[in-house]
Amino acid sequence: MELKGRLAAIASKVPKCETLFDIGTDHAYLPIFLIQEHICNHAVACDVRSGPLRIAKKNIAKHGFQNNIDIVLSDGLSSVAPTKRDVIVIAGMGGMLIADILDASKDKVDSAACIILQANTAIVTLREWLYSNSFEISDETLCKEDRRIYNIIIAKLAPGNDATSNNKKCSKDFFVGQKLIDNANPLAEEYFERMIRKYQKVARGLEKSAKFSGTQINIPEVEYFIEALAELRRRNIDGNI
Ligand SMILES: C[S@@+](CC[C@H](N)C(=O)[O-])C[C@H]1O[C@@H](n2cnc3c(N)ncnc32)[C@H](O)[C@@H]1O
Incomplete structure (x- = not known):
């Protein structure tokens, strides 16, 4: 099999x-x-x-x-x-x-x-x-x-x-799998980009809701994955030097 x-x-x-x-x-x-x-x-x-x-x-x-x-x-x-x-x-x-x-x-x-x-x-x-x-x-x-x-x-x-x-x-550790960065997982970049888009969509949805109408919403999840992506790219560059 x-x-x-x-x-x-x-x-x-x-x-x-x-x-x-x-x-x-x-x-x-x-x-x-x-x-x-x-x-x-x-x-x-x-x-x-x-x-x-x-x-x-x-x-x-x-x-x-x-x-x-x-x-x-x-x-x-x-x-x-x-x-x-x-x-x-x-x-x-x-x-x-x-x-x-x-x-x-x-x-x-x-x-x-x-x-x-x-x-x-x-x-x-x-x-x-x-x-x-x-x-x-x-x-x-x-x-x-x-x-x-x-x-x-x-x-x-x-x-x-x-x-x-x-x-x-902290919360970031629950959202971001640190080992994906440590091991330079080949799918990590695509995965983090997808997560950024997913949580940005959540934030836009909140902005459109009646409760937050007109207010710009920043949710921490977006930041967690932006930071993770930046760390991954930094390490990839350092690793290639
Ligand atoms: C979608 S299948 C996944 C099958 C396989 N593990 C895989 O990854 O392809 C989920 C299986 O978990 C079983 N399941 C759901 N709850 C369970 C539980 N509490 N204990 C044991 N099996 C459970 C379901 O009956 C079903 O057969």
Whole structure:
């Protein structure tokens, strides 16, 4: 099996591990691919609905991986128990739902080697949850599928579970993925430009609303992404000298 686009990008971030827990597996493409590529020895494909799990079961059987991949009906992580040699992936859902899933099983999430998260919406909520719960974002990347850009976040419990440094995080840290700048992500420039346009549109919308009529609205989100873009470009220039 080959993966493309978003799922391929997520798979490329999964480190070698004992067991991969795919929460919200749907078709089980990710665990099938990771077993095939020997990234993990074993996988658990979880979903809250039995319909997707029936499809997952068929796909797993088609590849002959019945002995490698368990199928578990589970709301989030409620019916599974990862250990420190395991990796959790939660992908293809809204950021609020992902944050709720993490929040409901904080002790289990803490136990894993790392968690890999790909939220379709509300990435800000997700970063805020991670920083408020003693996690650090060890890596972040972007991928593009059908013109849409997706963020993929890799998070680990901060050393010593110390939330002190994370407490110093400000709103900008929740909006802008600093690792995208640090790693000079090739899609970061396009992504930041899109975010600037998105929040400028929000500001223009507010200006048109009756409440703010006639007043120029500046929302901090626009500034966050303008600063991020400037930092990215500065670093790219410095890096090329
Ligand atoms: C859009 S699919 C994403 C599938 C796959 N992870 C991907 O990224 O392509 C979302 C899946 O998450 C499942 N889901 C939603 N809420 C869930 C929860 N609380 N616990 C487990 N699975 C959930 C849905 O049933 C659905 O199969």
